[in-house]
Amino acid sequence: MHSTRRARTAGAERGEERERPEPSNEMRRRLVHLDLKGAPPRAAYLAEVLPLLRAMGATGLLLEYEDAFPYAPPLEALSAPHAYSRTELRQLLGRAAELGLEVVPLVQSFGHMEFALKHKEFAHLREVKLFPNALNPHKEEALALVRAMIDRVMELHRDLRWFHIGCDEVYYLGEGEESKEWLQQQGNTPEKLCLFHIKAVASYVVSSYPTVTPIVWDDMLRGISEETLAGVSPVMGIWGPTAGAAYDLGLCCRPGCGEQRYDHFSVLCELFPVAIPSLAVCLQALENGGYSEKVKENVEKLLGMSNLELDTFMSTSTGTFPGSNILTLVTQVSFYLKSSVDELLERNRYVTGWFSPYHRKRKIIHPIIMHHFQPDAISLLSKWNAVVQDLQAAMEQVFHKCTVEEWMEENVHPSLEKLQQVVDDLDKAIKAQN
Template sequence: MIPRRSTRLIFFGLLVVAIIFMLYMIATPDNGPRHLQPEPLSDFVKHRKSHFEYEEMMTQSPGHLRKQKEYESMLLANIQKMTVHKQLKRKMDHDPMGIIIHKEPGLLDGLGRVRDMEGQDTALRKNVVMDNQLKHKIVHIDLKGAPPKVEYLKTLFPLLSSLGATGLLIEYEDMFPYWGKLEPLSAHNAYAKGDIADILEVARKNNLEVIPLVQTIGHMEHVLKLKEFAELREVPHYPQVICPTNNKTIPLIKAMIDQMLELHPGINWLHIGSDEVYNLGECTRCQQYLLHQRFGKSDLFLHHIKKVAQYVKDTYDIQPIMWDDEFRKVPLKAIQAANFGNLVEVMVWKYNRGIMVDLRTDIWEKYSIAFNGIWIASAFKGASAPESYITDVNERLSNHKEWMEIVDMYKGTIPFRGIVLTGWQRFDHFAVLCELLPQGIPSLAVNLMYITERKADHGALAKIGNLLKCNSFLNLDLKYLEYANKCNFPGSDVYEISQKLYILKKDIDNMMRNPHVTGWVTDYNIEHSFASPQHVEQGLQDLSMLLFDFNKLISDAEKALNKVFDEYTVKEWTDFNLKPTFDKLQKLHNSCTKLLEIMIWPRKPFDSKLLKEL
């Protein structure tokens, strides 16, 4: 038997080896991205482990050996934990892809602070955030042709308030209950007057200031598409821009504003739209007016919008706000000459990357001189593609990060009034539905958190995951979406459906790119009933399961959407996003079934005269 002192030396040697290996793992530089899985033990440690096991088995009692194995297992477990710690820290040094949500404190809890503690002065960072804090954080609710149920909004508004929102910019368009001569402007499924009162009351209870939006020159499709108002179009064939020189235009706009403000008593701001005014000054009447007044198109725009803004301010003592894009091409002197700085507040919008490039220093200098009130507008959803049904949170986060750089850069010269986080459900009145409000709530939460605390690290994301009651994984990047995140916030079922659809479409695309399909199950093969059964089976072995899953998704989507939207919105969304893909799968399945029934094939060529004669 080896003396007890020698045994202690062996234990001490093992401990030293383990500690050296642990320090080596922490200090080793990263050689590229890896999965968040414990790295295997090195051959050296494995060799040392087997050597000690053999020696101890020959020299120690079974009880002593068992204790040693337990101690050794504890050391190795600690090494693995430190490996996970190191890998997670590597991930946090880049924009996050997502965050794992834990119900109980564990190894990963608190690691989000590592990034903040290393290389940053926490106190200084806090001061910078507080100095650059935006007073108003307004959430845009786009209702165009897809009104969420009032009961849903009643459950949503408390969450928005808890996430840091201070108000709502409500773009009603055809969802507002116009009456009298304006009744045709409302869709058949528009809100009732009582619904508006309920929405405003719930907003007030949750300390959310409401700013209604009325379009007054551009994006007036919901008005100009109608027979009753077609004569007011600037271009007869394009129902987007209203003619500013038509004598009936200003009375119509005033009537719309009157009804909007009658149902929104006590508000402080009214947004009067005025973005993307295409084709301005092209009708015969406007061209004659420009010639007579010696105006340019920018002068015509200013002349019209000044009438609208003056009416709002003089009649109701409410501050008008308008989008800024038309002002970008208007000279400073023209803005000053019209005294716009005391009349309107401008809302500067940019929804994608490249804010510094598109909104140059000279534009900010012009605005800081011309306007007393300047807002900024980002996008938390609905700004990537008109047919998009799911939000890429990382893309939206990049937009907000750039905006906060703008705020930091101009904090000494521009007292920004606040920020509006827009969330579009359509690109315009004629466009299809894009990213629905409920599926965009995680993006909204992440970006509200970022503009408030300037953080999107592990700790901030874990906090958001808990607020949204997510029990698995909060995904930020669609490239890494492999399974649907499960949360429990108002409308979370719609969020889950959107993810499942994205994943299913990826699986379908992968199947259709399979060489067995691209080479043997093409439209040509199907048309001529000529395909190898083996390749058909190999290429489309997942088709039946995908068809089953997609059919179930349709059923689940209808249930989820019905909790939030009316039957018309549900049908529109499913008809556009689900039905075409399902029909395509069903048609392919039927075709392949027929292909597999064929046992005898003709001689080539398929179009030979001899074959036709036979």
């Protein structure tokens, strides 16, 4: 399809406009990008979700493993304590095959290398000594690490046609000492440096696994001329995520990218079960050529939701799909927890006027005033404790304990602890009065 792109460019220069040919239906692929870094769902939950993804319109999975893959020695440091076991992955991949879902593994090989370069045994392979983001493209040992990761992942996958080598967001490329020296040589540019490493990784995939085509994200290549890209296009495909289709090597694919984290060290962006309605709409819209009332009805039926409209998310139930109870409870917390606590502590005149931080510190409380807000504070705390207890139990069915703790600390504890503290202070003040 590269030739089609160049033909259109050449035609445009002559004042002509040629349409890009539409790929046939059998070439259309809709891959769901499962970003597993830092907080992978339990394997049992993913197995439960796979049939739903297929029904929603997915034709395959783009599995970005990072530290969720069970790397064997000498790469065992790359695997998180909650990484999948080899048995779990074999069963999951087998289930995907049964459902007709094509699997494309994704192993980051240039940028987004924090999961590897944060470890002391690999820190010397960083492009910039202080930052674990990007791999140093000049070190043979860096390429050896990438080759080893690819080999380990390949061992667990069968009948692959595509293998994604990442290569997006290679921050600080060219800023390492070796790169600065290389760039001083005549004719060398950051773009050439980027392609040098990408081609080395892609060529390894092609030479070691002749039936597999390597794929990269397109963001680092957008400013590079087509003439320069032509030197690497025979050995790899270039994908653009979500917003547009990528036409390369006979492939039309729209991978739906919903990142779990922006990078390995950032907070969680979203919980997978909460994102399922949005994912379902995207998949159905792609399958049906756009959003429509039919798409809305299809999604509501698939997910067991009475209505996709936002105001219905305030209801007690928001679906029957796997993890829908998490969506229901997260929605309650997201919309109401902070606002209800702030309403009591910052806008209730009895609290702000008669039980301010000054009063709380000195355990001062007017006996009449406490009756105006103590019941409300205790009732609100009891309600949210019950909701949070249900949410924690639901999340533990889908995620490992560390993920549940992180989400709670980021989204629940700040407000709940404020509410608990004012109830405790109120109790201490009443006892001091007595």
